[in-house]
Amino acid sequence: DADIGGRTVRFMVDTGASTIALTYEDATRLGLNPQTLDFTSTVMTANGPARTAYVTLPQISVGGIERTNVRAGISEPGRMDQSLLGMNFLDTLSSFSFSGDELRLRD
Numbered sequence: 243d244a245d246i247g248g249r250t251v252r253f254m255v256d257t258g259a260s261t262i263a264l265t266y267e268d269a270t271r272l273g274l275n276p277q278t279l280d281f282t283s284t285v286m287t288a289n290g291p292a293r294t295a296y297v298t299l300p301q302i303s304v305g306g307i308e309r310t311n312v313r314a315g316i317s318e319p320g321r322m323d324q325s326l327l328g329m330n331f332l333d334t335l336s337s338f339s340f341s342g343d344e345l346r347l348r349d
Contacts, residue, residue, distance in 0.1 A: 243244060243304075244302055244303060244304045244327065245301075245302070245303040245304075246272055246299055246301065246302050246303075247272060247273070247299075247300065247301060248272065249272055249311045251264070251268050251271075251272065251289045251302075251325055252324070252325070253324070253325050253326060253327040254325070254326055254327070255326075255327045255332070255345055256326040256327065256328055257329060258288075259326045259327075259328030259329065260328055260329050260330065261296075261313055261314060261328045261329070261330045262299070262302070262312060262313070262314040262315070262325075262326065262327060262328045262330060262331055263285075263294070263314065263315045263316075263318045263322065263325060263326040263328060264314055264315070264317070264319070264325045265315060265317055265322045265323070265324065265325050266316060266317055266318060266319040266320070266322075267319075268325045269297075269316040270316065270338050272327075274297055274316065274331070278293055278345075279295035279297070279316065281293040281294060281295045281316075281318050283295070283296060283315070285315060286340050287321075287322075292317055292318065292321045292322075293316055293317075293318050293321075293328065294315040294316060294318070295315070296313060296314070296315050296316075297313075297314055297315075297316060298311055298312065298313055298314070299311070299312045299313075299314050302331065304327065304331065304347065305307075305347050307335065307347055307349045309331060309334055312330060312331060313330060335347055335348060336348045336349060
C-alpha cells in the first residue's frame, strides 16, 4: 500500500514498469480528475499498447519512505486492473529485495 495525498492506494510492485502507473479508477479516487487529461502517450503493457496521460504526484509514501514530485501515468478507463509501483520510485531507494512474499525497501 502507498499513501498518496492522504489516501491509500494498493500497488503491485512491477520492476518492468518504468514509471508508476495508476488505474483510471485510482486516479479518480485520488482526485486527479483524469477525465480532464489528454491520453496522448502510448505505452507498451503486458496486454499490448495502451494510451496514458502523465501527471506529477506531489507526494507518495511507501512503508514510511516518502518521495515528492514523482511522475505517474494514468491509464485509460478499463485498461489496467491494478496500479503499478514502477522503477521511477524503486530506483530512488538504496536497495529493494524480495524474499518469499515479503518486499524489503531500504532508503
